[in-house]
Amino acid sequence: MKWVNPLKPASLHGRLRWLVIVVLAAVLLPLGVLSFKRTAREVGELSDGRLAQSARTLQVLIAQADLEALQRRDPDRVLVPIEAGLIGSPPRQRYTYESEVGFQVFEPGGRLALATANLAGMPPPQAGDADFQDVWLGTYRWRVFTLRDAASRVVIRTGERYDSRDEIMHAVWLEHSLPLLVGLPLLALLVGWAIRRGLRPLEALTRALSSREPGSHEPVLLRDAPLELQPVLAALNEQLTRLEDALERERRFSADVAHELRTPLASAMINLENAMASADPAEVDLALGSAQHVIGELARRVEQLLALARLEAGAASGQRMRVDLTAVATGVLEELAPVIAESGVELSVARLEPQLLVHGYEAALAALLRNLLENALRHVPAGGQVQLSIERGEHAALIDVIDDGPGIPAERRASVFARFRRESGSRGDGYGLGLSIVQRAAQLHGAAIELLDSPYGSGLRVHVAIPLPH
Template sequence: MNGPENLSPKPATLRRQLLLWLLPPLLVLWAISAHIDYDIAKRFVNLAYDRALLDAALDIGRQIRVVNDRIYVDLPRAALDMLQTAEHDRIYYRVTSPQGEYVSGDPDLPLPESDTERVSYADEDYLGKPIRIVAVRVPVQPGSGKGAVTVQVAEPVTVRTGSAREVLLRMTWPQAILIYLSAVAVWYGVRRGLAPLARLRREIQGRSDRDLSPLPKAQAPEEVQPLIHAMNELLQRLSLVLSAQQRFVADAAHQLRTPVAGIKTQTELALRLTDPAQQQQVLHQLHTATSRLSRLIHQLLALARTEPGAQAAHAMRPTDLGREMREAASEWVPKALQGNIDLGFEGPDEPLMVRGNAILLREMLGNLLDNAIRYSPPGGRVTVQVTRKGTEVMLQVEDNGAGIPQDERERVFERFYRLLGTDADGCGLGLAIVREVAQAHGADVSLDSGAGGRGTAVRVRFPAAG
């Protein structure tokens, strides 16, 4: 059974679309040109046939004779046969005396409306057919005062129509051939123009699914280069996402292997023990190990949310950094009190707007506070401060703990890196998550010593919004 995708119409090719766009206007122009050409052809054909009729009338006028005051036309028999034998292009004529009396020719031929004009033309119906008539006034005997005879010559209009159509055909056939050749040229030209796209398609089809290197664009036309540039940017983003995913999977597998193995070993030990006190001790160790594992998994998931491929799912919008950080810091008060840590917040009442994602920003502050509280001694102090300086909004988390040596301040942003000699639990992902979140917001992260040279001050500078 055909699915809905099989019922959709097949998309037209670019060549066909171009022809469909170009041919109708060309055909319309051709029709308009044919109409204009037909009018021009009719005008020239009428002019030529009118002159021929006039020449015939003048020739008949030269054959008029007067004998004993009687007018007659001295036409040779061959001329009469030529005028009367053809069926479709037969020539009609009539000669009328100055007094309006019939002299010779076709007696029923319509008379001209005016008898004063030297030459006149008219369109009439004769024997059920449209005809064209020329009337010429020819003096009987110039200077004699006997007046002028009227010589009329007529022919069917169909002769002219046929000639006009023949002229039109001769004029339009070359145009039709040009239109056809234009269509062929467009078809061939588009095929040649699309050749770079065909090469690009073959280049992509021939690649391995792991090959995300940039596509070559040196030989591509200028119009195709933006497409290749966009595809290369997409490949670069895909490469970053895949690299981040592979790095995350490798890191997760490496970091989870040890705690899972420890939990398994402790579980096997608990199963072998029969002393309740020893079992209780092992169970306590299992609880501690599972808590560490839970935190590690939480940190890994937080790191995954900050990877380049996952950042697209977090919409960036104008956010009041001061309000978000105040609310997020208040959630850490219970943990600070458990460790006898003085947790404070400093910030103005007016909004400090940045363009960001509230979930990621809270995750960042959570990791900063977790590190600050975890590495501060009992009775220590942790301060969260949000201020605006010029075009920047700065978040600072300061503690008075042991601090970070100058030569270690860059390495602590690496994943799973921990300072030697620290007794606090941790997995080495907190500051790595902070840097990823900061980079996603276009912010800079720096480490410095706290007030009086003690502790650590982490500063995150955001571009201010508005």
Template sequence: MRNRPMSLTRTLIALVASTVMLIAAVAAAWSYIESNHELEELFDAELAQSTRVIQGLVHHLASTGSPEQLSGILQQTLQLPEGALDEGDYDEVLPDGTGHKYEKKLAFEVWTPEGTPLLDTLAANDDLALKPGYAWAEATGFQWRTFTLQDPQTGYWIRTAQREDIRQELSQQLAMGNIFPLLIALPLLVLAVAVAIQLGFRPLRKLEQPVRHMAPERIHPLNTQHAPREVSGLVMAVNGLLERLDDALDRERRFSADAAHELRTPLTALRLNLEKLEATDPAKFRELTAAVDRMGHLVEQMLLLSRVDAGVGFSPEYVNLSDIVAQSIADVSPLALRKGIEPSLEDSIGQAMVSGQAALLNTLMRSLLANAIQYSPENTRIDTQLSADGDGFCIRICDQGPGIPADHRDKALGRFGRLDQRLGSGAGLGLAISRRIAELHGGALILEDRPDGQQGLCVNIWLPVRTPA
């Protein structure tokens, strides 16, 4: 199985997109980690700030009242309401508006200088040593982040605690909020990269079109002004190759034309001499005369192909294709009658006006009709149909001959493309000349099977109403 050619556009899109996605993934992971770290630092700062607020409250109350009064005021002020202690399914604000559900994520502890607890909303399972700074504690089945300090004037110890799960929840939400725009922008960025690469390769596609549609008789260099700098060297090399190819084809055309032209004179002289000899002994020289006639026909075909390839003398004008087809059938009728072949014409238009050269179109039709007569058995039919087809006209010539297999038709349309040397006496140039004439008129020639399923071959010629400039 043959490997498909590599697509440079797809390769670049895949490489750039994968690189962008990898960098975006690293950036997202880095942003997530840094955001979590910075938010943890922010939560620790808030925890310390809350502790200092409680320190100010304790310092003020301790200077104006007894420890019992201080404990009561702290219980009344910092003790959570019952609704905040429930794990109910409600919004952040409690149903009665008395507080916020996240209040239960915070806890406070206050001790006297002697270590007597005045307030304990944490209810930790283990006794933490009273020392300043951050620590971890376990209470009510959760891990708590704590910050402890001692008021230097009153000696009271104050501790504020914050549940770790709420810290993680808020950290993750805020971190995801930072990277979520990046995740949304990533597909758009990949799409923009793909579009940018497609647009970047547009000059190359513009260079491809002239090469794709360049005909052998109209070889011209590519426009280097539209070529990107990265491929300008390649374009110049291609132009050099096209120039050498044009020179080679021109030498080939000149050689074919010169050789055919030089052969016409000796073949004519040889034909005249053979006619004299054939008059004395017809049986002896008849086959030799026929061979010379075939050589003369080949020379004429080579000259015609050379002129058609070069487009010499092609001056299109509006002609009636219906008249040309009818006249061509009349021209080959004597040849068909010798084999008992009945040619027919079905013309549903009558005035099929095209822009072209009548002599070449007549040559096209007579060549195809003669080819069909040559390969058709005796006492058969050759049907010709002229009909409108889109913005042009279609001529279909169907015979009842041996036909051409579908995988051999490209070869049959080539030059000297005779598939069976035992059939016919041509050199294999008739179909090549016909196709070239059709292309010169802006049309096309296609070989197909008969639509009725019978044995034979159909030649379809499509010609536009107007020949492209």
């Protein structure tokens, strides 16, 4: 059978309840034991003091009453009777401790002169006996105190049966243990109620999360949330926002892929079917060439979609680091060298800072530069020019890509960052995804991006300012 630790229950409520009960028991039980021992010691000292006081009272009374006169009235022994019928009486009858206390008085010669009936048979004290001692008489144990009168040489002994003390100790034990025996279960119930009430904000949070609509961007709110729960709510809302954004990116990416790949695939399939159906070699070559061109465009479009998906993920798994923007630009220029040569466009570098460090993601910065140059090359007709400039500003790294193409009217510049937005006059894809990638990369770096008029008189100037690290 597997043992289950009650301190590790499945519910937080049960765990807190048991922990509180165990802590209270660990504190209250030792305190109760210590208090009981201290009270027992004080009761014993008080009872011993009462015996000593009784002996000294007898000493005064005997001195005043004249012990010899008492002896003349009863030459053998003066016995103080004890009402024996009281011993063992039913509990509901009047009870007295008379049978449980007594005294003895010994004359100078050691002869018993005066005693209560219940202590008459106790042997006289010896010379070396202590003031307080325990003496057995029959089946009872007595606590006795011996007082020796130096003037009269009379010895007075008072005694108390331990029955009386035991009854007092039982009462003390009940007084100390009953609150614990009754209080701990009651305390457990009250603690359970208090914990349930204290955990109501968690129950409210559970209900809020259960009733939350899938895809909702509304934050989870709790009225009068405790201070300890507010950081949890803030972190939870942040995580939910990130999750919803990630899901939204996935949904958008799936829609983008379906939208962008459907037409090229259909075009490639048609061209291939035409090539297979035609017997004319010229038509076959033309159809295969068209299919090859479409598949090439398709590959490029897939690459752009993947780049956009990576950027929209916000480089969540990567750490921002210092990146040499000049080195990134040099790599992009080398990568695009075949495209530049094929386009027939003159690409010049007006300024390239020797070393320009920014804080960010190398892949995102490369995608930003690559798409800016590709978009400019596609828009500029053969024989046109594109100029790249990268320099250090006062607080930012400044990137300028300038062309002398047809440009974009000022009223439409804000809308070209939308996905799949294409301007007329572009070659190939135009502004389908390129500027969306540029905008997302700029957002990841807290950069500002502007579309301005080209200094060539026609065309476009794209200006990007990336904050420099402090």
